[in-house]
Amino acid sequence: MTNPIGDVEKAKAILITGSNTTENHPVLSCYAKRAARFADAKIIVADPRKIPMVRHSVLWMRQKLGTDVAWINGMIHVIIRDKLYDEKYVKTRTVGFDDLAKTVGKYTPEFVEGITGIPAEDIEEAARIFAKAKSASILYTMGITQHICGTDNVKSLANLAMITGNVGREGGGVNPLRGQNNVQGACDMGGLPNVYTGYQPVANADNKKKFEEAWGVTGLNEKPGMTATRMLPAAHEGKLKALYIIGENPMVSDPDIDHAKACLEHLDFLVVQDIFLTETAQLAHVVLPSACFAEKDGTFSNTERKIQRVRKAVNPPGQAKDDWWILVELARRMGYTMNYAHSRAIFEEIARVTPSYCGVSYDRLEHDGLHWPCPGPDHPGTPCLHKEQFTCGLGVLHAVEWIPPAEQPDDQYPYYLTTGRHIYHYHTGTMTMKSDGLNKAAPECYLEITPADAKGLGVADGEMVEVKSRRGAITVKARVCDATEDGTVFLPFHYAKAAANKLTNTALDPIAAIPELKVCAVSISKTA
Amino acid sequence: MSSQSILINGRTAPFETGESILDAAKKIGIEIPTLCFLKRAMPTGVCGICAVEVEGASDLVTACNTPASQGMVIRTESPKVVARRRSLIKKLLSSGNHNCAVCGTGSGEWERFQALVQGRDNAQELCPVWGDCELQNLAFLYQVQGENTPEPAQEFPKVEINPFIVRDYARCIGCGRCAQACNSVQVNDAINYVPGEAKAGEFPLANEDCVFCGECIQACPVGALVEKNARYTVRPWETKKVRTTCSYCGVGCQLWLHIKDNRVVKVTGVEEVGPNWGSLCVKGRFGFHFVGHEQRLTKPLIKENGKFREASWDEALDLVAKKLGEIRDAHGSDAFGLLTSARVTNEENYIAQKFARAVIKTNNVDHCARL
Numbered sequence: 001m002t003n004p005i006g007d008v009e010k011a012k013a014i015l016i017t018g019s020n021t022t023e024n025h026p027v028l029s030c031y032a033k034r035a036a037r038f039a040d041a042k043i044i045v046a047d048p049r050k051i052p053m054v055r056h057s058v059l060w061m062r063q064k065l066g067t068d069v070a071w072i073n074g075m076i077h078v079i080i081r082d083k084l085y086d087e088k089y090v091k092t093r094t095v096g097f098d099d100l101a102k103t104v105g106k107y108t109p110e111f112v113e114g115i116t117g118i119p120a121e122d123i124e125e126a127a128r129i130f131a132k133a134k135s136a137s138i139l140y141t142m143g144i145t146q147h148i149c150g151t152d153n154v155k156s157l158a159n160l161a162m163i164t165g166n167v168g169r170e171g172g173g174v175n176p177l178r179g180q181n182n183v184q185g186a187c188d189m190g191g192l193p194n195v196y197t198g199y200q201p202v203a204n205a206d207n208k209k210k211f212e213e214a215w216g217v218t219g220l221n222e223k224p225g226m227t228a229t230r231m232l233p234a235a236h237e238g239k240l241k242a243l244y245i246i247g248e249n250p251m252v253s254d255p256d257i258d259h260a261k262a263c264l265e266h267l268d269f270l271v272v273q274d275i276f277l278t279e280t281a282q283l284a285h286v287v288l289p290s291a292c293f294a295e296k297d298g299t300f301s302n303t304e305r306k307i308q309r310v311r312k313a314v315n316p317p318g319q320a321k322d323d324w325w326i327l328v329e330l331a332r333r334m335g336y337t338m339n340y341a342h343s344r345a346i347f348e349e350i351a352r353v354t355p356s357y358c359g360v361s362y363d364r365l366e367h368d369g370l371h372w373p374c375p376g377p378d379h380p381g382t383p384c385l386h387k388e389q390f391t392c393g394l395g396v397l398h399a400v401e402w403i404p405p406a407e408q409p410d411d412q413y414p415y416y417l418t419t420g421r422h423i424y425h426y427h428t429g430t431m432t433m434k435s436d437g438l439n440k441a442a443p444e445c446y447l448e449i450t451p452a453d454a455k456g457l458g459v460a461d462g463e464m465v466e467v468k469s470r471r472g473a474i475t476v477k478a479r480v481c482d483a484t485e486d487g488t489v490f491l492p493f494h495y496a497k498a499a500a501n502k503l504t505n506t507a508l509d510p511i512a513a514i515p516e517l518k519v520c521a522v523s524i525s526k527t528a
Numbered sequence: 529m530s531s532q533s534i535l536i537n538g539r540t541a542p543f544e545t546g547e548s549i550l551d552a553a554k555k556i557g558i559e560i561p562t563l564c565f566l567k568r569a570m571p572t573g574v575c576g577i578c579a580v581e582v583e584g585a586s587d588l589v590t591a592c593n594t595p596a597s598q599g600m601v602i603r604t605e606s607p608k609v610v611a612r613r614r615s616l617i618k619k620l621l622s623s624g625n626h627n628c629a630v631c632g633t634g635s636g637e638w639e640r641f642q643a644l645v646q647g648r649d650n651a652q653e654l655c656p657v658w659g660d661c662e663l664q665n666l667a668f669l670y671q672v673q674g675e676n677t678p679e680p681a682q683e684f685p686k687v688e689i690n691p692f693i694v695r696d697y698a699r700c701i702g703c704g705r706c707a708q709a710c711n712s713v714q715v716n717d718a719i720n721y722v723p724g725e726a727k728a729g730e731f732p733l734a735n736e737d738c739v740f741c742g743e744c745i746q747a748c749p750v751g752a753l754v755e756k757n758a759r760y761t762v763r764p765w766e767t768k769k770v771r772t773t774c775s776y777c778g779v780g781c782q783l784w785l786h787i788k789d790n791r792v793v794k795v796t797g798v799e800e801v802g803p804n805w806g807s808l809c810v811k812g813r814f815g816f817h818f819v820g821h822e823q824r825l826t827k828p829l830i831k832e833n834g835k836f837r838e839a840s841w842d843e844a845l846d847l848v849a850k851k852l853g854e855i856r857d858a859h860g861s862d863a864f865g866l867l868t869s870a871r872v873t874n875e876e877n878y879i880a881q882k883f884a885r886a887v888i889k890t891n892n893v894d895h896c897a898r899l
């Protein structure tokens with residue numbers, strides 16, 4: 001997030017898109033709901049599903065799946081046409097406005113209605129509400145990024161925020177909500193193929209030298225590595241021989257699970273380090289038991305870039321160990337010694353090699369967390385990014401064109417399928433499904449289907465249906481409701497037994513390498 | 529700096545326009561007891577416990593919703609104030625199944641009342657929130673006893689059908705904090721109650737809009753709302769609390785893990801800091817059972833002939849080191865990939881990428897955040 005969570009309550013307009021906020025980021029959603037209820041903020045929801053947040057909104061735009069760039073360009077079109085943009089901000093802080101204006105020229109509300117199904121007057125209204133608000137915040141998650149055009153979607157949202165002067169403004173910002181507790185931290189720590197900690201590129205001689213010195217090694221690799229979504233196919237092709245997976249369960253979370261399984265089975269050697277024998281761990285050659293969050297010390301960095309302490313409360317079961325201990329031991333056996341008495345010592349090393357973390361220490365985190373960048377021991381941290389200027393000079397407005405999703409309904413697979421989470425389970429359910437209460441509240445998978453579609457198929461609420469795509473099929477209970485629109489169905493992806501990701505598409509966004517999990521085509525039939 | 533001030537118990541208390549007497553008192557460290565007052569919600573003053581004496585006013589005023597005004601002279605523990613509080617506390621204590629030690633009339637009556645309440649609760653012990661109850665604390669502070677009769681006039685229903693929360697109307701004091709927590713803080717609109725308009729226990733708590741965030745439990749000052757799986761089994765004097773960060777979504781709520789015998793038995797939100805200021809969601813509050821779950825992995829496993837067998841750390845790590853070394857030597861560094869995790873700590877992610885880069889010499893490092 002460019003802005004802190006508390007800022008959401010200060011926004012006068014909040015555009016929520018591709019984020020079922022009340023279910024996936026419940027506590028954060030309260031800030032938006034309170035802003036609407038008690039401070040007259042106007043919430044605009046753009047979502048193909050009638051998510052609970054719609055109840056709190058003044059306007060709900062139901063776009064067809066995979067048409068986000070179109071409606072966002074439509075809003076920008078109206079804002080430029082009616083001169084509602086922040087001229088001074090655009091002039092002094094951004095580049096690329098003319099190109100953007102030219103590109104969005106053809107995205108008239110009527111043209112956009114044709115692509116997205118959103119009524120032209122709603123696009124106009126949304127544009128006015130957003131541009132006229134004293135501060136306007138954008139909240140989004142995977143509904144925006146899990147598309148072949150995910151990078152374009154994000155750029156479009158950034159365009160919208162920048163031309164209205166909302167980046168660097170209190171109560172504004174472009175705010176991706178991280179789905180997993182420490183996605184931010186994993187990225188910050190260099191858990192990415194192209195960067196060391198703090199986003200220092202690996203393909204840079206100075207960085208190479210810096211880390212060689214810090215780590216006491218020579219010959220660090222300057223060639224960026226493969227993303228997760230490329231590692232699996234590489235395993236299939238035999239280029240990747242060994243894979244080490246820590247605490248992830250791609251056998252439920254990856255698109256096209258059957259294919260993912262084939263890839264993992266192709267490996268010469270698979271090590272999985274986890275707290276449970278997950279679907280993925282079952283494929284491993286060696287499984288290493290690790291401690292969970294309540295059993296160890298450390299830090300997480302949340303979605304607002306706030307570094308917060310994790311503290312050991314109980315002992316790990318049996319011989320389970322801290323993930324770092326396991327890797328340090330392994331390194332030692334491969335001839336490289338690391339010495340840390342405690343996670344605190346690791347954090348001190350992180351601070352030494354990471355400019356954005358260098359002012360942070362466990363002592364400072366004792367009572368409350370700190371937002372990075374925090375470049376010195378007296379620096380108060382940075383809750384709001386890009387306040388006076390963008391980190392990299394001027395903000396670039398990227399003109400982007402809409403492209404249709406990789407897969408569209410046809411005669412054989414006539415329905416659109418989209419996927420997501422609900423409030424009672426988390427990701428692949430490995431953790432939440434151990435709580436009886438949560439299982440009682442949400443015991444099994446279901447397919448949301450509209451009354452008209454259900455009637456057309458002769459399916460009643462609670463009956464079992466088979467859902468099939470080009471990649472696989474699952475059987476699941478029909479839940480007849482009006483959450484989606486006719487022709488579109490929804491599946492939560494938590495359940496391994498009826499895994500939505502047996503159906504989803506592996507088509508990737510060419511830049512971010514994120515698969516198009518949010519759109520694919522399926523057929524549905526009643527099971528005998 | 530504000531130039532306005534009031535005098536509380538003879539001490540000067542500065543305040544800003546719009547602040548209440550309670551706010552001003554808090555700033556100079558004077559505590560005025562409250563019951564219905566809930567941070568982050570509009571004060572209602574319905575319980576009356578925060579009554580204080582304002583010089584020149586005909587009656588006591590409630591400190592939580594009376595704005596401070598220049599020159600006020602206030603006494604927070606005058607005889608009149610104390611008498612008022614004692615009578616309010618006594619009334620509340622006598623209004624339901626408040627079977628803590630401070631309640632009682634004659635000894636025979638007390639025992640019969642105990643037996644009755646324990647029978648209704650199907651319990652052998654005193655109230656489920658004994659030692660963790662704001663009404664009980666006030667009763668101790670002001671030395672008040674209730675007048676519980678063995679047969680409370682009305683038998684209140686207890687709602688236990690949902691998987692997370694026991695709603696015990698017989699201990700409800702009608703303060704309305706749950707309604708404010710639900711409607712003003714979480715904005716879930718599941719509790720339809722306007723404090724003061726209905727008698728305790730006469731409003732149906734929580735409709736189908738309830739999403740089990742448990743904000744109402746944390747807000748309840750008494751034992752009317754209790755976590756189902758902690759009721760009568762988790763007592764504050766048996767547990768220790770450890771503060772940490774929620775491990776589910778990216779909001780990063782601050783939690784108290786309540787620990788008993790090396791197990792997490794209850795979770796509450798940390799009220800003093802953001803991002804959550806005490807709020808949690810159903811996963812953070814009730815999804816902790818995986819921590820000590822019997823299916824947890826406890827030993828390294830090595831697969832042989834398609835089956836796992838247990839192994840020692842030495843054996844497992846030696847095997848992994850040998851295999852990874854062989855593959856690196858035969859196929860090069862980039863034949864190795866490491867998926868680190870959005871679930872583990874920063875320190876662990878750091879070591880994971882350091883391992884791949886410094887030991888194996890590959891940048892094939894990623895995590896599953898794209899999924």
Ligand code: SF4
Pocket residue numbers: 706709710714716717718719733734737738739740741742743744745
């Ligand atoms: S659990 Fe949450 S949603 Fe349910 S009644 Fe309590 S505060 Fe409201």
Ligand code: SF4
Pocket residue numbers: 025026027028774775776777778779780781804807808809810811812813
């Ligand atoms: S308590 Fe809920 S909202 Fe808060 S971090 Fe945990 S999962 Fe997210």
